[in-house]
Amino acid sequence: MPRRKELSEDLQSRIVDLHEAGKGYKSISKSLDVHVSTVRQTVYKWRKFSTFATLPRRGRPVKMTARAQRRMLNEVKKNPRVSAKDLQKSLAHANIFVDTSTIRKTLNKNGVHGRTSRRKPLLSKKNIAAHRLSTNGESSA
Numbered sequence: 001m002p003r004r005k006e007l008s009e010d011l012q013s014r015i016v017d018l019h020e021a022g023k024g025y026k027s028i029s030k031s032l033d034v035h036v037s038t039v040r041q042t043v044y045k046w047r048k049f050s051t052f053a054t055l056p057r058r059g060r061p062v063k064m065t066a067r068a069q070r071r072m073l074n075e076v077k078k079n080p081r082v083s084a085k086d087l088q089k090s091l092a093h094a095n096i097f098v099d100t101s102t103i104r105k106t107l108n109k110n111g112v113h114g115r116t117s118r119r120k121p122l123l124s125k126k127n128i129a130a131h132r133l134s135t136n137g138e139s140s141a
Contacts, residue, residue: 007034007042012052015042064106068096072103076112084114 007015011032018028019039029036042052049055064072071094072087084100084107091098104114123131 006054007038009052012042012046015039016046019043063098064096064102068094068098069106069110072106073110073112076107 011034014032015028015034018031019025023031025036025039025043028034028039032039046052068091072091075087075090076082084103087103088098088100091103107113
């Protein structure tokens with residue numbers, strides 16, 4: 001099941017108040033319509049950090065927002081031959097400053113890969129004639 005948005009501070013404080021009043025995790029869960037593990041995690045966070053505020057997470061925050069990704073993908077759909085440099089410039093107009101490698105990684109994650117089609121030799125007159133024969137139901141062998 002996908003993760004949901006964080007609980008409001010009001011709801012978190014009600015969870016902690018009910019727990020301090022002696023209620024169990026299951027009864028709090030049923031009364032507030034919140035998952036039991038969420039109740040347990042909220043109480044744990046209150047005991048350990050004495051706060052409901054969102055604490056800093058590990059790792060570097062992403063620079064490419066979901067809106068920026070959609071904007072970039074729409075540009076690529078309009079013009080599939082657009083370069084990463086051009087996308088970087090268009091994103092800079094929207095005050096999103098990212099490196100070209102970030103743009104390429106984001107496009108790759110969304111299934112857009114920078115590949116060129118294979119060069120195929122033109123058919124010779126001999127091959128065209130053989131193809132016509134084989135499509136008419138006759139075998140050329």
